[in-house]
Amino acid sequence: MNQVIVKKKHSQHLLHSNKIKESKNILLITSPGNHERSYISQFSEQIKPSDIFLVERYPDYELINQVLNLYQNTKHDLVISLGGGSVLDLAKIYCMASDANQKISSVHELNQIYSSKIFNIAIPTTAGTGAESTCFSTIWNKETKNKESFENIIMLPEVVYLVPSFINSLPDHILIPTMLDCISHCLDSLWSKNKTNESLSLCKKSLSLLIESFELNLNGTYSVISRNKLLEASNLAGQAINITRTSLSHAISYPLTNKFNLPHGLACAFTLNSINNYFEKEIFIEALEVEVKAILNIVNNFGLQEIYKSYFTDFSLEQIINEVFMNSRLDNFIVTPTKGDIESIIKSSLKKFI
Numbered sequence: 620m621n622q623v624i625v626k627k628k629h630s631q632h633l634l635h636s637n638k639i640k641e642s643k644n645i646l647l648i649t650s651p652g653n654h655e656r657s658y659i660s661q662f663s664e665q666i667k668p669s670d671i672f673l674v675e676r677y678p679d680y681e682l683i684n685q686v687l688n689l690y691q692n693t694k695h696d697l698v699i700s701l702g703g704g705s706v707l708d709l710a711k712i713y714c715m716a717s718d719a720n721q722k723i724s725s726v727h728e729l730n731q732i733y734s735s736k737i738f739n740i741a742i743p744t745t746a747g748t749g750a751e752s753t754c755f756s757t758i759w760n761k762e763t764k765n766k767e768s769f770e771n772i773i774m775l776p777e778v779v780y781l782v783p784s785f786i787n788s789l790p791d792h793i794l795i796p797t798m799l800d801c802i803s804h805c806l807d808s809l810w811s812k813n814k815t816n817e818s819l820s821l822c823k824k825s826l827s828l829l830i831e832s833f834e835l836n837l838n839g840t841y842s843v844i845s846r847n848k849l850l851e852a853s854n855l856a857g858q859a860i861n862i863t864r865t866s867l868s869h870a871i872s873y874p875l876t877n878k879f880n881l882p883h884g885l886a887c888a889f890t891l892n893s894i895n896n897y898f899e900k901e902i903f904i905e906a907l908e909v910e911v912k913a914i915l916n917i918v919n920n921f922g923l924q925e926i927y928k929s930y931f932t933d934f935s936l937e938q939i940i941n942e943v944f945m946n947s948r949l950d951n952f953i954v955t956p957t958k959g960d961i962e963s964i965i966k967s968s969l970k971k972f973i
């Protein structure tokens with residue numbers, strides 16, 4: 620399915636959109652903060668959502684059932700999802716599963732639902748997840764304390780609006796982990812056995828924009844121009860992992876986030892340099908040599924040591940490694956790693972940062 624990505628003149632796009640004109644029941648899915656900032660009203664007076672659902676936490680099965688139950692008797696014909704990864708992920712599931720008439724408690728049950736798809740306009744307000752351009756969502760399973768990935772080709776939002784002004788007010792403590800997530804998406808995509816010429820080209824463009832944005836930030840502040848580049852880089856990386864899926868750095872990141880509450884982007888970035896050094900020959904791509912070297916150098920010199928030190932306590936290597944091997948993203952990596960490989964990579968990262 621082709622996705623329309625609108626980077627400018629969003630209001631005009633809305634004005635001329637037959638979908639908006641024809642829609643009678645519009646659902647706005649957003650976060651309390653974005654709702655307070657009235658971002659939606661900046662587009663057009665035309666959008667009058669009949670319902671507004673506020674997402675305050677990461678999607679779990681309880682939240683999915685809550686939104687499905689709430690609108691069981693409502694037929695929405697358009698969803699506008701405006702927010703970060705949690706908002707976009709929940710909206711993608713709702714648009715696919717709105718007709719569900721049973722309680723959902725597993726990815727398997729979500730897969731069994733045959734629903735008419737609701738048209739989804741996704742508007743990211745963070746730069747990093749790329750969730751607006753992927754056909755998968757991450758769901759937190761409270762019982763197993765694991766993040767599960769659910770994908771379905773029809774979940775890809777039909778339209779994306781990239782609005783740079785929405786990320787201008789993001790504080791650095793939110794911007795930095797999401798930016799590291801974007802870098803990890805590019806590298807995991809390059810290291811995936813599913814890579815194609817198209818995914819390579821998307822990664823090359825994304826990495827170039829990320830590097831340019833860092834070059835504009837030498838004084839430590841993220842200018843508006845640099846944030847615009849980040850937003851586009853994030854979207855391109857999202858398109859790349861939509862083709863390849865993520866791989867090794869993400870597989871290692873999940874137990875680190877579960878055990879230490881380490882933010883997702885920081886958890887992914889922890890092993891990037893070590894993976895690159897360990898599997899140097901296997902993952903080398905000549906056409907992207909310059910970009911990969913430059914971005915890894917940036918991650919290396921980002922001053923992350925103090926952040927990691929503040930999170931990691933009683934590091935149980937064996938438990939972490941076992942959890943890495945339960946993650947399906949490992950299968951996407953270009954090499955099948957052994958437990959010894961993962962141990963060496965994590966030890967090398969610990970040596971670097973701790």
Ligand SMILES: [Fe+2]
Pocket residue numbers: 748800803804869883887
């Ligand atoms: Fe990620």
